[in-house]
Amino acid sequence: MAALSSPQNRTLISSATLSRRKGRIVYRIVLTVVLVVFTLVFIGPLYWMVTGGLKSASEVVANPPSYFPKHPKPGTYHTAWTQLKLARLLFNTLYYAFGALLFQLVFDVAAAYAVSKLRPVFGNVILAGMLATLMIPSAVLIVPQYVTVLDLPLLHFNLIGTPWAIWLPTVANGFNIFLLKRFFDSIPNDLMHAASIDGAGPLRTLWSIILPMSRPILGVVSIFAVVNVWKDFLWPMLVEPDPDKQPINLGINSLSQGVPENVIIAALAISAVPTLLIFLLFQRNIMSGLTAGSLKG
Amino acid sequence: MAATTVPENTTKRHAGRPAGPDRRGERRGLSRKVSANLQAYGFLVGAVICFLAFSWYPMVREFIMSFQDKKRGVTSWVGMKNLDRVYHDPFFWTAWKNTAEYTGYALVIGFALPFFVAIILNELRHAQAYLRILVYLPVMLPPVAGGLLFKYFYDPDYGLFDHILKTLHLPTSQWLDSSHTAMISVVIAATWMSMGSATLIYLAALQNIPGELYEAADLDGAGLWSKIWHVTIPQTRMVLSLMLLMQIVATMQEFTNVFVLAGGNGPENSTMTVVYMIYQYGFRYNNLGSAAALGLFLLLVLVVFSGVYTRLSRTSEQDG
Numbered sequence: 001m002a003a004l005s006s007p008q009n010r011t012l013i014s015s016a017t018l019s020r021r022k023g024r025i026v027y028r029i030v031l032t033v034v035l036v037v038f039t040l041v042f043i044g045p046l047y048w049m050v051t052g053g054l055k056s057a058s059e060v061v062a063n064p065p066s067y068f069p070k071h072p073k074p075g076t077y078h079t080a081w082t083q084l085k086l087a088r089l090l091f092n093t094l095y096y097a098f099g100a101l102l103f104q105l106v107f108d109v110a111a112a113y114a115v116s117k118l119r120p121v122f123g124n125v126i127l128a129g130m131l132a133t134l135m136i137p138s139a140v141l142i143v144p145q146y147v148t149v150l151d152l153p154l155l156h157f158n159l160i161g162t163p164w165a166i167w168l169p170t171v172a173n174g175f176n177i178f179l180l181k182r183f184f185d186s187i188p189n190d191l192m193h194a195a196s197i198d199g200a201g202p203l204r205t206l207w208s209i210i211l212p213m214s215r216p217i218l219g220v221v222s223i224f225a226v227v228n229v230w231k232d233f234l235w236p237m238l239v240e241p242d243p244d245k246q247p248i249n250l251g252i253n254s255l256s257q258g259v260p261e262n263v264i265i266a267a268l269a270i271s272a273v274p275t276l277l278i279f280l281l282f283q284r285n286i287m288s289g290l291t292a293g294s295l296k297g
Numbered sequence: 298m299a300a301t302t303v304p305e306n307t308t309k310r311h312a313g314r315p316a317g318p319d320r321r322g323e324r325r326g327l328s329r330k331v332s333a334n335l336q337a338y339g340f341l342v343g344a345v346i347c348f349l350a351f352s353w354y355p356m357v358r359e360f361i362m363s364f365q366d367k368k369r370g371v372t373s374w375v376g377m378k379n380l381d382r383v384y385h386d387p388f389f390w391t392a393w394k395n396t397a398e399y400t401g402y403a404l405v406i407g408f409a410l411p412f413f414v415a416i417i418l419n420e421l422r423h424a425q426a427y428l429r430i431l432v433y434l435p436v437m438l439p440p441v442a443g444g445l446l447f448k449y450f451y452d453p454d455y456g457l458f459d460h461i462l463k464t465l466h467l468p469t470s471q472w473l474d475s476s477h478t479a480m481i482s483v484v485i486a487a488t489w490m491s492m493g494s495a496t497l498i499y500l501a502a503l504q505n506i507p508g509e510l511y512e513a514a515d516l517d518g519a520g521l522w523s524k525i526w527h528v529t530i531p532q533t534r535m536v537l538s539l540m541l542l543m544q545i546v547a548t549m550q551e552f553t554n555v556f557v558l559a560g561g562n563g564p565e566n567s568t569m570t571v572v573y574m575i576y577q578y579g580f581r582y583n584n585l586g587s588a589a590a591l592g593l594f595l596l597l598v599l600v601v602f603s604g605v606y607t608r609l610s611r612t613s614e615q616d617g
Contacts, residue, residue: 012419012420035424049446061454108344111345115341129353139592140593140599142579143588144355144358144359144362153354177344234553250441276437279433290498290501
């Protein structure tokens with residue numbers, strides 16, 4: 001019945017209640033209130049940030065605050081860009097994010113493919129060990145991880161200050177392995193057999209059969225890989241102490257001392273642009289990825 | 298190492314079979330199996346090395362470091378000294394109290410609010426996509442940008458929040474500058490920044506509830522609240538309890554928000570969390586052994602907590 005009246009599943013309040021006069025009025029009121037409140041609460045601060053970057057140094061700290069910049073000064077954005085070296089910081093962030101993405105895609109996809117389709121002896125034990133890391137609170141591991149990066153076991157490399165310190169630890173991501181493995185499991189094994197009868201090795205099968213079918217999940221993993229690097233704070237603060245090598249999230253915080261408020265706010269607005277753009281472009285994939293890992297109630 | 302055990306496995310499986318003319322074929326199959334396994338391990342090796350270096354080995358090392366001290370490049374075993382030192386730190390209990398306070402506030406605000414918002418969004422027939430994007434927008438903001446922005450809003454001299462309160466003739470607040478309100482101010486900012494992901498997860502769970510259940514409740518004459526209580530909550534219980542656990546574990550590890558918003562310890566150490574204290578020990582006082590020891594306390598508390606929690610939720614599921 002619900003399917004007939006609308007594609008949406010039936011919820012708390014029935015369509016019949018809503019179509020009554022009183023129901024319609026209440027619904028209109030609730031909808032309007034929600035739209036106004038949500039727009040104010042979630043867009044309001046962003047509006048304040050963008051316009052704050054256009055205000056002068058004195059207007060930004062004026063009491064009472066002004067809702068519109070009196071004499072918009074786009075020059076503040078330029079000052080923020082040069083003074084806080086935002087181009088450098090943005091480049092660093094991109095470099096870390098896409099490096100991490102590359103390593104995660106190559107290593108995590110290969111590992112998930114191995115445990116899902118090639119199924120070597122002890123594969124399940126290794127998988128269990130990878131998934132078990134999801135239970136360990138990450139803050140607990142910060143100290144030993146730092147020591148490990150300081151002096152890599154066996155090889156004795158010091159990774160501090162190098163991008164490797166950010167790239168490699170992101171591969172050890174149990175959640176990625178979990179998502180990828182579950183997706184690969186849903187691809188029928190018959191396709192694998194058919195490929196191997198045609199003489200394709202495991203690498204060829206992965207490349208020509210599994211990967212093209214896995215685009216949705218690869219998209220989800222990629223977005224999360226990029227966003228996680230973009231949002232990380234404590235770890236890059238520890239392993240990239242040089243302000244010139246820091247990602248933007250951290251660099252703004254370390255470089256913001258002694259800089260006028262309006263310049264910082266302009267810098268914040270600039271730093272928000274890339275991830276917000278990623279989100280608006282890929283919001284469908286992000287939303288589906290968010291629920292891909294959760295359980296059905 | 299693992300590869301060498303492969304022949305054993307295969308021979309065991311065929312142990313009962315008499316040796317006969319097909320033995321050669323079997324050996325060929327066996328070597329093919331070994332090479333297939335080797336190939337599979339080849340695919341695994343990159344990830345396994347990363348897990349070993351950055352996850353499995355650090356876990357072991359966390360324990361080892363807690364009982365070690367490093368002075369002038371010489372590492373020595375010191376037994377319980379590190380654990381003893383952190384335990385008797387004058388701020389040990391302050392940090393735990395603040396962490397519990399943060400988690401408590403985060404549950405009252407950060408756990409209930411997204412569920413409430415998700416229920417409302419699920420009822421609306423219009424603008425769903427727009428509202429969903431709105432709620433998730435702050436999640437995509439770099440946390441430092443969100444944090445510094447809120448710090449600006451909280452300012453008692455020129456901040457927007459006190460201005461709004463004043464216009465509405467409500468009492469203003471010192472927000473981050475007072476030890477009484479610093480922690481709740483951090484939680485409010487953190488909730489704004491992160492509630493989007495929880496909301497969307499709840500929304501997905503709500504949309505999976507079969508509509509017939511609500512129709513049946515309607516026929517029984519159930520009101521709005523009793524429908525929420527008897528249908529919505531039981532139907533989303535799995536997600537709710539999982540998210541509750543995840544949120545408690547996550548909020549007990551709070552660092553970034555108190556660091557950016559309150560400069561770490563906050564006025565009169567009112568926002569000093571356990572993880573901030575770990576950071577101070579390890580990277581301010583350069584005492585990694587004590588930092589690891591404090592981490593061990595945190596691990597212990599979280600493990601005991603999750604254990605008890607899973608136990609409780611399992612028994613309550615059996616009862617219900």
